[in-house]
Amino acid sequence: MSYSLSAAHLPADLPSDLPADPREFFTDVRVVELPMTTRFRGITSRQVCLLRGPKGWAEFSPFPEYGPQEAHRWLAAAIEFSLNPHGPAGLLEPGTSTSSASPAKAHEVPPAPAYSGRLSGARVPVNGTVPAVSAEDVPGVLDRFDGVGVFKIKIAEHGAASKDADVARVRAVLAASPNAKIRLDANGKLSIDEAVAHLRKLITLDGFVQRLEYVEQPVANVEDMARLRERLQADSELCGIRIAADENIRRSDDPLRVAQLGAADHIVVKAQPLGGVAAAVRIVQSCGLPATVSSALESSIGLAAGAQLALALARRGEGEVWAAGLGTASLLAADVVDHPRRPHGGTINTDPMDVSVQLAEDHRAPAEAQEWWRARLAACWKLLREA
Protein backbone atom coordinates (compact mmCIF):
# COMPACT_ATOMS: atom_id res chain seq x y z
CA MET A 1 0.00 0.00 0.00
CA SER A 2 1.52 3.33 -0.91
CA TYR A 3 1.08 6.23 1.40
CA SER A 4 1.72 9.90 0.93
CA LEU A 5 2.43 11.58 4.22
CA SER A 6 1.53 15.12 3.30
CA ALA A 7 -1.80 14.19 1.75
CA ALA A 8 -2.80 11.64 4.37
CA HIS A 9 -1.65 13.68 7.33
CA LEU A 10 -3.52 16.82 6.52
CA PRO A 11 -7.18 17.04 7.43
CA ALA A 12 -9.39 16.64 4.41
CA ASP A 13 -11.41 19.66 5.46
CA LEU A 14 -8.51 22.07 5.88
CA PRO A 15 -9.69 25.30 4.19
CA SER A 16 -8.12 25.85 0.79
CA ASP A 17 -8.37 29.62 1.18
CA LEU A 18 -6.18 30.20 4.24
CA PRO A 19 -5.26 33.92 4.37
CA ALA A 20 -1.60 34.84 3.83
CA ASP A 21 -1.29 36.12 7.38
CA PRO A 22 -2.16 33.69 10.23
CA ARG A 23 -3.35 36.67 12.31
CA GLU A 24 -6.32 36.97 9.98
CA PHE A 25 -7.35 33.43 10.90
CA PHE A 26 -6.24 33.32 14.55
CA THR A 27 -7.48 36.50 16.18
CA ASP A 28 -5.61 35.96 19.46
CA VAL A 29 -2.20 34.30 19.93
CA ARG A 30 -0.83 33.66 23.40
CA VAL A 31 2.38 31.85 24.28
CA VAL A 32 2.49 30.47 27.79
CA GLU A 33 5.02 28.54 29.83
CA LEU A 34 3.48 26.09 32.28
CA PRO A 35 5.49 24.64 35.17
CA MET A 36 5.36 20.85 35.56
CA THR A 37 4.93 18.82 38.73
CA THR A 38 7.69 16.37 37.79
CA ARG A 39 10.45 16.31 35.20
CA PHE A 40 9.09 14.49 32.15
CA ARG A 41 10.77 14.00 28.79
CA GLY A 42 13.70 15.99 30.15
CA ILE A 43 11.68 19.17 30.73
CA THR A 44 10.33 20.89 33.85
CA SER A 45 8.12 23.43 32.09
CA ARG A 46 6.06 23.25 28.91
CA GLN A 47 5.70 26.10 26.43
CA VAL A 48 2.57 26.08 24.31
CA CYS A 49 1.05 28.52 21.84
CA LEU A 50 -2.69 29.11 22.21
CA LEU A 51 -4.62 30.26 19.15
CA ARG A 52 -8.15 31.64 19.02
CA GLY A 53 -9.66 30.45 15.73
CA PRO A 54 -13.07 30.81 14.09
CA LYS A 55 -14.89 28.52 16.57
CA GLY A 56 -12.74 28.74 19.67
CA TRP A 57 -9.32 28.12 21.16
CA ALA A 58 -6.85 25.57 19.85
CA GLU A 59 -3.25 24.70 20.71
CA PHE A 60 -0.07 24.60 18.63
CA SER A 61 2.71 23.05 20.68
CA PRO A 62 5.28 21.02 18.74
CA PHE A 63 8.30 20.29 20.92
CA PRO A 64 10.99 22.98 20.52
CA GLU A 65 13.49 20.67 18.79
CA TYR A 66 11.07 19.88 15.93
CA GLY A 67 11.70 21.69 12.65
CA PRO A 68 8.96 23.30 10.52
CA GLN A 69 8.49 20.22 8.29
CA GLU A 70 7.40 18.19 11.30
CA ALA A 71 5.79 21.08 13.21
CA HIS A 72 3.48 22.18 10.37
CA ARG A 73 1.36 19.05 10.86
CA TRP A 74 0.76 20.20 14.44
CA LEU A 75 -0.52 23.48 13.03
CA ALA A 76 -2.88 21.62 10.68
CA ALA A 77 -4.31 19.99 13.81
CA ALA A 78 -4.82 23.38 15.47
CA ILE A 79 -6.62 24.72 12.40
CA GLU A 80 -8.84 21.65 12.23
CA PHE A 81 -9.69 21.88 15.94
CA SER A 82 -10.37 25.63 15.83
CA LEU A 83 -12.94 24.93 13.10
CA ASN A 84 -14.39 21.74 14.63
CA PRO A 85 -14.18 21.91 18.42
CA HIS A 86 -16.56 18.95 18.70
CA GLY A 87 -14.51 16.84 16.29
CA PRO A 88 -14.76 16.65 12.49
CA ALA A 89 -18.28 15.63 11.46
CA GLY A 90 -19.08 12.36 9.71
CA LEU A 91 -15.72 10.78 10.52
CA LEU A 92 -16.80 7.39 11.64
CA GLU A 93 -19.83 5.24 11.40
CA PRO A 94 -20.57 3.43 14.64
CA GLY A 95 -20.23 -0.33 14.61
CA THR A 96 -17.09 -0.79 12.53
CA SER A 97 -14.48 -1.53 15.14
CA THR A 98 -10.96 -0.38 14.26
CA SER A 99 -9.60 -2.65 16.97
CA SER A 100 -10.48 -5.93 15.36
CA ALA A 101 -9.59 -5.09 11.77
CA SER A 102 -6.81 -7.12 10.15
CA PRO A 103 -3.35 -5.61 10.10
CA ALA A 104 -2.04 -4.52 6.70
CA LYS A 105 0.42 -7.44 6.71
CA ALA A 106 -0.75 -10.94 7.45
CA HIS A 107 1.20 -11.22 10.66
CA GLU A 108 -0.41 -13.08 13.50
CA VAL A 109 -1.64 -10.57 16.10
CA PRO A 110 -2.40 -12.09 19.48
CA PRO A 111 -5.93 -11.46 20.73
CA ALA A 112 -6.36 -8.12 22.48
CA PRO A 113 -6.54 -8.25 26.24
CA ALA A 114 -9.64 -6.95 27.97
CA TYR A 115 -10.22 -3.36 27.02
CA SER A 116 -9.06 -1.01 29.69
CA GLY A 117 -12.02 1.30 29.71
CA ARG A 118 -15.52 1.96 28.54
CA LEU A 119 -16.85 5.16 27.13
CA SER A 120 -19.10 6.96 29.53
CA GLY A 121 -21.09 9.97 28.29
CA ALA A 122 -18.81 12.74 27.12
CA ARG A 123 -15.82 11.51 29.12
CA VAL A 124 -13.07 9.16 27.98
CA PRO A 125 -11.07 6.75 30.16
CA VAL A 126 -7.40 7.62 30.55
CA ASN A 127 -4.24 6.05 31.87
CA GLY A 128 -2.02 7.59 34.51
CA THR A 129 1.49 8.45 33.34
CA VAL A 130 4.46 7.69 35.56
CA PRO A 131 7.58 9.66 34.58
CA ALA A 132 11.03 8.17 35.24
CA VAL A 133 10.87 8.94 38.96
CA SER A 134 12.52 7.02 41.77
CA ALA A 135 10.52 4.17 43.31
CA GLU A 136 9.91 6.15 46.48
CA ASP A 137 8.23 8.94 44.51
CA VAL A 138 5.82 6.54 42.79
CA PRO A 139 2.91 6.72 45.30
CA GLY A 140 2.86 10.53 45.08
CA VAL A 141 2.69 10.36 41.27
CA LEU A 142 -0.08 7.73 41.25
CA ASP A 143 -2.17 9.89 43.60
CA ARG A 144 -2.44 12.55 40.90
CA PHE A 145 -4.45 10.24 38.63
CA ASP A 146 -7.79 9.77 40.34
CA GLY A 147 -9.50 6.45 39.62
CA VAL A 148 -7.42 5.30 36.64
CA GLY A 149 -7.26 1.57 35.93
CA VAL A 150 -3.97 1.58 34.02
CA PHE A 151 -0.62 3.29 34.46
CA LYS A 152 1.93 3.91 31.72
CA ILE A 153 5.41 3.80 33.19
CA LYS A 154 8.40 5.44 31.52
CA ILE A 155 11.48 3.23 31.38
CA ALA A 156 14.96 3.28 29.84
CA GLU A 157 15.46 7.01 30.35
CA HIS A 158 19.20 6.34 30.17
CA GLY A 159 18.91 3.26 27.99
CA ALA A 160 20.05 -0.07 29.40
CA ALA A 161 21.74 1.71 32.32
CA SER A 162 18.26 2.44 33.74
CA LYS A 163 17.40 -1.24 34.19
CA ASP A 164 17.61 -1.43 37.99
CA ALA A 165 15.76 1.86 38.50
CA ASP A 166 13.12 0.73 35.97
CA VAL A 167 12.57 -2.57 37.76
CA ALA A 168 12.24 -0.72 41.10
CA ARG A 169 9.77 1.79 39.60
CA VAL A 170 7.63 -0.91 37.97
CA ARG A 171 7.66 -2.95 41.18
CA ALA A 172 6.55 0.14 43.12
CA VAL A 173 3.62 0.78 40.72
CA LEU A 174 2.51 -2.87 40.89
CA ALA A 175 2.61 -2.74 44.70
CA ALA A 176 0.97 0.67 45.16
CA SER A 177 -1.89 0.00 42.76
CA PRO A 178 -2.63 -3.72 43.04
CA ASN A 179 -5.59 -3.78 40.63
CA ALA A 180 -4.22 -1.56 37.89
CA LYS A 181 -2.91 -2.74 34.55
CA ILE A 182 0.40 -1.35 33.33
CA ARG A 183 2.05 -0.23 30.11
CA LEU A 184 5.73 0.60 29.64
CA ASP A 185 7.23 3.24 27.37
CA ALA A 186 10.93 3.15 26.46
CA ASN A 187 10.80 5.88 23.78
CA GLY A 188 13.02 3.75 21.56
CA LYS A 189 16.01 3.98 23.89
CA LEU A 190 16.93 0.26 23.95
CA SER A 191 18.61 -2.01 21.43
CA ILE A 192 16.92 -5.33 20.64
CA ASP A 193 19.23 -7.23 23.02
CA GLU A 194 18.78 -4.64 25.75
CA ALA A 195 14.99 -4.76 25.39
CA VAL A 196 15.05 -8.55 25.74
CA ALA A 197 17.32 -8.32 28.80
CA HIS A 198 15.08 -5.63 30.35
CA LEU A 199 11.96 -7.73 29.80
CA ARG A 200 13.60 -10.90 31.18
CA LYS A 201 14.20 -9.03 34.42
CA LEU A 202 10.77 -7.41 34.51
CA ILE A 203 8.83 -10.66 34.01
CA THR A 204 10.23 -11.89 37.33
CA LEU A 205 8.12 -9.25 39.12
CA ASP A 206 4.97 -10.59 40.73
CA GLY A 207 1.94 -9.86 38.53
CA PHE A 208 3.95 -8.17 35.76
CA VAL A 209 3.03 -10.55 32.95
CA GLN A 210 -0.65 -10.70 33.86
CA ARG A 211 -0.98 -6.95 34.26
CA LEU A 212 1.12 -5.74 31.32
CA GLU A 213 -0.91 -4.45 28.36
CA TYR A 214 2.02 -3.61 26.08
CA VAL A 215 5.50 -2.14 25.79
CA GLU A 216 5.55 1.11 23.81
CA GLN A 217 8.40 1.76 21.39
CA PRO A 218 11.04 -0.44 23.08
CA VAL A 219 13.51 0.14 20.20
CA ALA A 220 13.84 3.08 17.84
CA ASN A 221 13.48 1.99 14.25
CA VAL A 222 10.61 0.15 12.71
CA GLU A 223 12.73 -2.70 11.29
CA ASP A 224 14.14 -3.36 14.77
CA MET A 225 10.62 -3.29 16.18
CA ALA A 226 9.69 -6.05 13.71
CA ARG A 227 12.80 -8.08 14.62
CA LEU A 228 12.17 -7.68 18.33
CA ARG A 229 8.53 -8.67 17.95
CA GLU A 230 9.56 -11.84 16.10
CA ARG A 231 12.13 -12.60 18.76
CA LEU A 232 9.59 -12.19 21.55
CA GLN A 233 7.09 -14.40 19.76
CA ALA A 234 9.69 -17.15 19.46
CA ASP A 235 10.72 -16.93 23.11
CA SER A 236 8.93 -19.27 25.50
CA GLU A 237 9.08 -16.76 28.39
CA LEU A 238 8.40 -13.52 26.52
CA CYS A 239 5.97 -14.65 23.82
CA GLY A 240 2.86 -13.03 25.33
CA ILE A 241 4.37 -9.55 25.42
CA ARG A 242 2.73 -7.11 23.02
CA ILE A 243 4.58 -4.23 21.38
CA ALA A 244 3.09 -0.80 20.62
CA ALA A 245 4.50 1.70 18.12
CA ASP A 246 4.52 5.39 19.03
CA GLU A 247 7.41 7.34 17.45
CA ASN A 248 7.24 4.97 14.42
CA ILE A 249 3.73 6.33 13.84
CA ARG A 250 3.85 9.98 14.90
CA ARG A 251 7.36 10.86 13.66
CA SER A 252 7.47 8.68 10.58
CA ASP A 253 7.15 9.65 6.92
CA ASP A 254 5.24 6.43 6.44
CA PRO A 255 3.19 5.44 9.51
CA LEU A 256 1.73 2.45 7.66
CA ARG A 257 5.10 0.68 7.59
CA VAL A 258 4.48 -0.46 11.16
CA ALA A 259 1.54 -2.57 10.04
CA GLN A 260 3.14 -3.58 6.74
CA LEU A 261 6.24 -4.96 8.51
CA GLY A 262 4.26 -6.54 11.35
CA ALA A 263 6.37 -4.35 13.66
CA ALA A 264 3.75 -3.92 16.38
CA ASP A 265 0.60 -5.41 17.89
CA HIS A 266 -0.77 -2.01 18.75
CA ILE A 267 -0.31 1.64 17.80
CA VAL A 268 -0.29 4.90 19.72
CA VAL A 269 -1.82 7.90 17.97
CA LYS A 270 -1.61 11.57 18.90
CA ALA A 271 -3.87 14.17 17.34
CA GLN A 272 -1.44 17.09 17.03
CA PRO A 273 1.64 15.30 15.62
CA LEU A 274 -0.48 13.41 13.09
CA GLY A 275 -2.11 16.54 11.67
CA GLY A 276 -5.42 16.39 13.49
CA VAL A 277 -8.29 14.10 14.41
CA ALA A 278 -9.37 13.19 10.88
CA ALA A 279 -5.82 12.37 9.78
CA ALA A 280 -5.20 10.25 12.89
CA VAL A 281 -8.42 8.31 12.34
CA ARG A 282 -7.34 7.60 8.75
CA ILE A 283 -4.02 6.25 10.01
CA VAL A 284 -5.75 3.99 12.54
CA GLN A 285 -8.10 2.72 9.87
CA SER A 286 -5.29 2.07 7.41
CA CYS A 287 -3.06 0.33 9.96
CA GLY A 288 -5.91 -1.89 11.15
CA LEU A 289 -4.30 -2.33 14.56
CA PRO A 290 -5.80 -1.58 17.97
CA ALA A 291 -4.97 2.00 18.94
CA THR A 292 -4.43 4.02 22.08
CA VAL A 293 -4.78 7.80 21.86
CA SER A 294 -2.14 9.70 23.77
CA SER A 295 -1.23 13.30 24.48
CA ALA A 296 1.71 15.42 23.40
CA LEU A 297 1.86 16.92 26.88
CA GLU A 298 -0.55 19.67 25.92
CA SER A 299 -2.39 22.11 28.13
CA SER A 300 -6.08 21.37 28.76
CA ILE A 301 -6.85 23.21 25.50
CA GLY A 302 -4.75 20.88 23.34
CA LEU A 303 -5.88 17.77 25.21
CA ALA A 304 -9.38 18.35 23.82
CA ALA A 305 -8.27 17.33 20.32
CA GLY A 306 -6.93 14.04 21.71
CA ALA A 307 -10.18 13.58 23.60
CA GLN A 308 -12.15 14.07 20.36
CA LEU A 309 -9.94 11.50 18.67
CA ALA A 310 -10.52 9.02 21.50
CA LEU A 311 -14.27 9.64 21.25
CA ALA A 312 -14.22 9.08 17.49
CA LEU A 313 -12.36 5.77 17.85
CA ALA A 314 -14.56 4.67 20.75
CA ARG A 315 -17.74 5.31 18.76
CA ARG A 316 -16.34 3.12 16.05
CA GLY A 317 -15.46 0.44 18.59
CA GLU A 318 -19.02 0.54 19.95
CA GLY A 319 -18.01 2.24 23.17
CA GLU A 320 -14.98 0.11 23.96
CA VAL A 321 -11.76 2.06 24.12
CA TRP A 322 -8.18 1.69 25.22
CA ALA A 323 -7.66 4.08 28.13
CA ALA A 324 -5.99 7.10 26.50
CA GLY A 325 -2.70 8.67 27.57
CA LEU A 326 -4.58 11.93 28.04
CA GLY A 327 -4.30 12.26 31.81
CA THR A 328 -1.23 14.44 31.45
CA ALA A 329 -2.83 17.67 32.73
CA SER A 330 -1.93 16.06 36.06
CA LEU A 331 1.76 16.44 35.17
CA LEU A 332 1.30 20.23 34.86
CA ALA A 333 1.50 22.39 37.98
CA ALA A 334 -0.49 25.14 36.21
CA ASP A 335 -2.91 25.27 33.30
CA VAL A 336 -4.72 27.86 31.19
CA VAL A 337 -8.34 26.93 31.98
CA ASP A 338 -10.33 27.36 35.16
CA HIS A 339 -11.03 23.62 35.52
CA PRO A 340 -8.06 21.66 34.18
CA ARG A 341 -8.80 18.51 32.25
CA ARG A 342 -7.33 16.22 34.92
CA PRO A 343 -8.63 12.68 35.42
CA HIS A 344 -11.52 12.13 37.80
CA GLY A 345 -12.84 8.64 38.30
CA GLY A 346 -10.36 7.51 35.65
CA THR A 347 -11.85 9.70 32.89
CA ILE A 348 -11.41 13.18 31.45
CA ASN A 349 -13.90 15.68 30.12
CA THR A 350 -14.01 15.98 26.32
CA ASP A 351 -15.78 19.35 26.10
CA PRO A 352 -14.12 22.32 24.41
CA MET A 353 -12.85 24.84 26.98
CA ASP A 354 -12.08 28.55 27.00
CA VAL A 355 -8.65 29.93 27.83
CA SER A 356 -8.69 31.96 31.04
CA VAL A 357 -7.17 35.26 30.00
CA GLN A 358 -5.99 35.76 33.58
CA LEU A 359 -4.16 32.41 33.67
CA ALA A 360 -2.68 33.01 30.22
CA GLU A 361 -1.34 36.35 31.50
CA ASP A 362 -0.06 34.78 34.75
CA HIS A 363 1.93 32.21 32.75
CA ARG A 364 2.94 34.38 29.83
CA ALA A 365 6.19 33.06 28.34
CA PRO A 366 9.27 35.37 28.28
CA ALA A 367 9.55 37.90 25.44
CA GLU A 368 12.11 35.94 23.42
CA ALA A 369 9.89 32.84 23.56
CA GLN A 370 6.93 34.92 22.34
CA GLU A 371 8.95 36.03 19.36
CA TRP A 372 10.28 32.54 18.65
CA TRP A 373 6.80 30.96 18.67
CA ARG A 374 5.35 33.68 16.46
CA ALA A 375 8.13 33.14 13.90
CA ARG A 376 7.54 29.37 14.10
CA LEU A 377 3.81 29.85 13.61
CA ALA A 378 4.47 31.99 10.52
CA ALA A 379 6.91 29.42 9.05
CA CYS A 380 4.51 26.52 9.59
CA TRP A 381 1.56 28.53 8.27
CA LYS A 382 3.52 29.24 5.08
CA LEU A 383 4.32 25.55 4.63
CA LEU A 384 0.67 24.60 5.11
CA ARG A 385 -0.50 27.14 2.53
CA GLU A 386 2.01 25.73 0.06
CA ALA A 387 1.06 22.09 0.76
Ligand SMILES: O=C(O)CCC(=O)C1=CC=C[C@@H](O)[C@@H]1C(=O)O
Ligand atom coordinates in the same frame (compact mmCIF):
# COMPACT_ATOMS: atom_id res chain seq x y z
O1 LIG B 1 0.78 8.40 26.93
C1 LIG B 1 0.83 8.92 28.06
O2 LIG B 1 0.50 8.31 29.08
C2 LIG B 1 1.26 10.34 28.25
C3 LIG B 1 1.90 11.02 27.11
C4 LIG B 1 3.33 10.60 26.85
O3 LIG B 1 3.78 9.61 27.37
C5 LIG B 1 4.14 11.39 26.00
C6 LIG B 1 3.77 12.69 25.72
C7 LIG B 1 4.62 13.54 25.00
C8 LIG B 1 5.77 13.11 24.48
C9 LIG B 1 6.18 11.74 24.54
O4 LIG B 1 7.55 11.64 24.83
C10 LIG B 1 5.42 10.83 25.49
C11 LIG B 1 5.30 9.48 24.77
O5 LIG B 1 6.32 8.98 24.32
O6 LIG B 1 4.26 8.88 24.61
Ligand SMILES: [Mg+2]
Ligand atom coordinates in the same frame (compact mmCIF):
# COMPACT_ATOMS: atom_id res chain seq x y z
MG1 LIG C 1 5.53 6.99 23.76
